[in-house]
Amino acid sequence: MPLPLIGLTTYNDKNQYGFPVAALMHKYILAVSEAGGTPVLIPSGLTEDARSTLLECLDGILFTGGGDIATETFGGEPHPRVAAVDPARDSMELALFKAAASDGKPFLGICRGFQVVNVALGGTLYTDIADQRPGAIKHDYNPGTQRQVLAHEVRVDSDTRLAEITGEPVLKVNSLHHQGAKELAAALKSVACAPDGLVEAVVLPGLPFGLAVQWHPEWLTDQPAMRKLFFAFVAACRERKT
Numbered sequence: 001m002p003l004p005l006i007g008l009t010t011y012n013d014k015n016q017y018g019f020p021v022a023a024l025m026h027k028y029i030l031a032v033s034e035a036g037g038t039p040v041l042i043p044s045g046l047t048e049d050a051r052s053t054l055l056e057c058l059d060g061i062l063f064t065g066g067g068d069i070a071t072e073t074f075g076g077e078p079h080p081r082v083a084a085v086d087p088a089r090d091s092m093e094l095a096l097f098k099a100a101a102s103d104g105k106p107f108l109g110i111c112r113g114f115q116v117v118n119v120a121l122g123g124t125l126y127t128d129i130a131d132q133r134p135g136a137i138k139h140d141y142n143p144g145t146q147r148q149v150l151a152h153e154v155r156v157d158s159d160t161r162l163a164e165i166t167g168e169p170v171l172k173v174n175s176l177h178h179q180g181a182k183e184l185a186a187a188l189k190s191v192a193c194a195p196d197g198l199v200e201a202v203v204l205p206g207l208p209f210g211l212a213v214q215w216h217p218e219w220l221t222d223q224p225a226m227r228k229l230f231f232a233f234v235a236a237c238r239e240r241k242t
């Protein structure tokens with residue numbers, strides 16, 4: 001039986017010779033594969049026709065982590081710690097998300113992907129949590145070295161899709177973000193928060209699977225709750241396929 005095709009967005013980088021590459025950390029690919037999906041990497045810079053052709057073939061999309069979204073896209077406050085902005089990736093992902101959501105395609109957003117979902121639907125971001133959100137706990141654990149550190153808990157609201165999937169009221173998560181949801185888009189529903197009240201997971205009601213999380217579950221697949229997240233996503237993509 002053909003496996004569902006799961007698109008994964010990529011970032012733009014340079015290889016050891018200085019040539020541009022489209023790249024993605026392998027953990028995302030593994031997590032999707034282990035959950036029974038076929039990973040398909042999506043480069044940025046696609047024409048509108050190429051993007052819609054690809055979207056038609058895909059059964060679901062994973063919006064992956066990465067650098068900060070350009071502050072101008074959501075009217076945010078400029079901040080010296082805004083880093084690794086990539087306008088080509090921003091415009092591709094924002095357009096892809098809008099098209100996918102209006103098609104009712106299952107999606108999973110992770111970290112930057114969570115922020116893309118919020119911004120695409122009209123929400124805003126703290127451009128630096130530590131500076132702009134009084135009373136915030138530490139969310140910006142060094143992404144280069146601390147990807148599996150359980151940085152903080154998130155409390156999952158009962159009677160939500162996330163609670164149903166994970167079966168756990170409290171999750172222990174990593175935290176590799178210095179930005180976060182400030183005003184949540186009206187269409188989104190918060191389903192989990194950090195101890196300081198920062199929204200860490202949202203659903204887009206009305207879709208077979210529309211979920212985004214601020215942490216990185218692909219680095220925590222030793223936890224059953226995180227594996228269940230990927231399995232539920234891929235299952236929703238498979239159902240849509242049949």
Ligand code: MN
Nearest residue numbers: 139175194214
């Ligand atoms: Mn966090």
